[in-house]
Amino acid sequence: MSWDDVFWHLMNFVLPALVVSLGITLWGGFQFRRHKQVPWLWRWLLNALAGVAVLVAGLVITANDGKMSTYGALVLVCATVEWALQLQFRRRG
Numbered sequence: 269m270s271w272d273d274v275f276w277h278l279m280n281f282v283l284p285a286l287v288v289s290l291g292i293t294l295w296g297g298f299q300f301r302r303h304k305q306v307p308w309l310w311r312w313l314l315n316a317l318a319g320v321a322v323l324v325a326g327l328v329i330t331a332n333d334g335k336m337s338t339y340g341a342l343v344l345v346c347a348t349v350e351w352a353l354q355l356q357f358r359r360r361g
Contacts (some may be wrong), residue, residue: 284339285319289346296350306353314353315346 293312322345326338 281323281333282316282320285323285342285346286316288342289315289319292343292346292350296354300354311350311353315349318349319346321345 289312293308293315296311297308319342322342323333323338326335326341327333330338
């Protein structure tokens with residue numbers, strides 16, 4: 269396997285986490301637009317890190333990549349992180 273193949277395998281592994289976290293971050297910014305917020309880039313980064321952690325945990329637990337239960341957990345965790353960030357900042361701000 270060449271380095272190009274390794275790169276594309278890793279990109280295809282983390283791409284669902286990056287896309288879901290971007291969508292949830294943008295929706296959170298739209299949903300809570302009246303309140304001061306954490307900058308969207310930081311929220312996206314935190315959501316993406318949580319999403320990649322969920323994908324790695326799903327790979328370890330199920331011994332298979334791409335299970336629907338892992339993707340369901342990915343959406344739930346990213347949405348929970350976004351909600352917690354918005355709630356925490358609203359309390360402080």
